[in-house]
Amino acid sequence: MNELENLRCRIDAIDKELIAVFEKRMATVHDIAKYKIANNLPILNQGREEAIISKVSESIKNKEYTDSAIDFIKDIMKISKKYQEKLILEQK
Ligand SMILES: C=C(O[C@@H]1C=C(C(=O)O)C=C[C@H]1O)C(=O)O
Numbered sequence: 370m371n372e373l374e375n376l377r378c379r380i381d382a383i384d385k386e387l388i389a390v391f392e393k394r395m396a397t398v399h400d401i402a403k404y405k406i407a408n409n410l411p412i413l414n415q416g417r418e419e420a421i422i423s424k425v426s427e428s429i430k431n432k433e434y435t436d437s438a439i440d441f442i443k444d445i446m447k448i449s450k451k452y453q454e455k456l457i458l459e460q461k
Pocket residue numbers: 398401412413414415417418421445446447449450
């Protein structure tokens with residue numbers, strides 16, 4: 370296997386881990402959406418999102434990746450809200 374193939378193998382293994390963790394997060398988002406529906410709460414919680422972004426920038430070890438990590442978590446939260454909207458629409 371050449372170097373590029375070897376590195377891509379490593380990416381494939383990391384993606385597998387990412388998807389497993391993503392599934393766990395989405396299952397929790399699902400439970401949060403059910404709670405919001407039952408308690409008539411809005412999908413967006415700006416304060417919570419800002420706190421998550423702060424935690425990400427504090428906890429990332431390689432500061433070279435800070436901006437990318439913030440972009441990443443913002444995209445994840447966008448996906449989370451889109452999924453919650455879908456669940457809420459299905460209830461109506
Ligand atoms: C999951 C929630 O809903 C929204 C999505 C968030 C997320 O994906 O982390 C955070 C805050 C909310 O804007 C929540 O309220 O906790």
